[in-house]
Amino acid sequence: MDTLSxxxxxxxxxxxxxxxxxxxxxxxxxxRLGSKIATxxxxxxxxxxxxxxxxxxxxxxxxxEKVRFxxxxxxxxxxxxxxxxxxxxxxxxAQEMLDKKPIEIMEHAVRGMLPKNRxxxxxxxxxxxYTGSDHPHAAQKPQTFNF
Numbered sequence: 398m399d400t401l402s403x404x405x406x407x408x409x410x411x412x413x414x415x416x417x418x419x420x421x422x423x424x425x426x427x428x429r430l431g432s433k434i435a436t437x438x439x440x441x442x443x444x445x446x447x448x449x450x451x452x453x454x455x456x457x458x459x460x461x462e463k464v465r466f467x468x469x470x471x472x473x474x475x476x477x478x479x480x481x482x483x484x485x486x487x488x489x490x491a492q493e494m495l496d497k498k499p500i501e502i503m504e505h506a507v508r509g510m511l512p513k514n515r516x517x518x519x520x521x522x523x524x525x526x527y528t529g530s531d532h533p534h535a536a537q538k539p540q541t542f543n544f
Contacts, residue, residue, distance in 0.1 A: 408447040413440075415523075416454045417539035419532070422503065423460040426467050431506035433544045434458065438520045439511065451519050457539055458526045462499040466491055476505065500526045 418437060422430055436442055440452030466474065474491040494502050503526045511517040525534065 406445060408445045408450045408452050410450055413450070413452050417457065417534065417537040418454055418542035419457045419459060419539040420542055421460055421530075422458050423463040425464055427464050427502060427506050428467075430464070431503065432510055434503075434524065435507050435510035437542065438507065438523055449516070451516060453520055453523060455523045455525065455537070455539075456542070457532050457534055458503055458524070459530050459532055460528070461503050461526050462495065462528045464495075464499070464502065471495075476501075499528055 420430070420434060434456050437456050438453040440446050440450075440454070443452055446452055465471075471492050472490060475488045476491070476494050477486060477488045479486045489497070491502070504521070504524065507524055508517075508521050511520050525532070
């Protein structure tokens with residue numbers, strides 16, 4: 398028999414159904430939570446996952462200032478940035494980042510786990526991180542995501 402009894406379905410960007418999820422980051426480890434969020438943003442939790450199409454869902458992360466690191470990473474892990482000028486490289490420890498910009502810790506962790514191309518840049522726009530337990534997306538009726 399020369400024909401297949403099934404066909405692999407590829408998702409099209411017009412057919413993708415997007416859901417909204419809320420994740421409470423309180424007392425969760427940054428890397429472990431980030432990998433789960435990256436899976437949802439990419440759409441790998443759906444049966445119609447297609448690698449070249451953004452099939453992921455929106456993720457709202459609340460309580461970003463209450464995340465934690467395992468081991469001694471709070472004092473040893475450094476976040477580096479570079480202005481582009483000579484001598485313009487600056488670094489902060491994870492504790493300093495948590496005190497000054499707790500949102501960027503979660504965004505940085507998830508961004509590193511997404512594809513490094515225009516598809517990844519499109520996926521990271523669906524990540525919304527907030528300090529505190531309030532968020533302005535109640536109209537989208539987000540569900541809590543159980544990992």
